[in-house]
Amino acid sequence: MKTQLIELIETAPWREAVTYRDTWPHEYVLSEKDDQRKLLAAICARFHAGEGVAGRFFRMSNTYLFVGDHKYWLMTDYRKISSLAGEDNYVINRAPLYRDRRDFVIQPGDTGRRDDYPVSPAHDRANRTETP
Numbered sequence: 121m122k123t124q125l126i127e128l129i130e131t132a133p134w135r136e137a138v139t140y141r142d143t144w145p146h147e148y149v150l151s152e153k154d155d156q157r158k159l160l161a162a163i164c165a166r167f168h169a170g171e172g173v174a175g176r177f178f179r180m181s182n183t184y185l186f187v188g189d190h191k192y193w194l195m196t197d198y199r200k201i202s203s204l205a206g207e208d209n210y211v212i213n214r215a216p217l218y219r220d221r222r223d224f225v226i227q228p229g230d231t232g233r234r235d236d237y238p239v240s241p242a243h244d245r246a247n248r249t250e251t252p
Contacts, residue, residue, distance in 0.1 A: 125166065128159040129187065134214065144177075144232035146215035153209055160194075160201070160210055167198040175224045184223075190214045191223055 133154050134147040151160040163185055166172065172183035175191075185192045194201075195211035217223050222230060 125159075125162045125187065128156075128162055129190075129192075129214075132156055132159055132212075137213070140232070142232075144215070144226075146213050148211055148213045151208070151210040151212065156212060160212060163192055163194065163212065164198045164201055172198070173224070177226045178228065186217070186223075189217055191217055 132149045134149055137146050137148055140146060149156045149159070151157050166185050167183055172185055175182055175184045175193075182193050183198060192212065192214045195213065201208075201210060218234065
């Protein structure tokens with residue numbers, strides 16, 4: 121039996137973010153323009169229930185929801201979305217999972233190409249100390 125969230129994801133009119141086709145490929149829908157208020161509400165409910173995972177895209181922190189083979193995120197902090205019945209058009213994004221640390225942390229030197237696995241793990245860079 122499919123959950124309501126899975127059904128909403130499957131029926132959403134996802135479109136390619138062409139600007140990022142060659143760098144960080146992903147898809148998106150708009151909550152108002154694409155009539156995806158229910159999807160937005162379902163994702164926000166999961167975030168509020170504590171199912172979101174903190175991650176970073178370079179210097180930008182975000183909350184991600186992992187469902188199936190994709191991760192989902194909003195361009196607006198879900199805690200700032202107060203009314204889902206307004207005229208605000210929120211962006212809902214999704215990207216296929218890499219199944220490596222890029223699903224959680226993107227850092228300088230990383231690319232969005234699947235076969236271009238990062239050489240330096242995030243914890244190595246974070247724990248490095250400069251020697252004089």
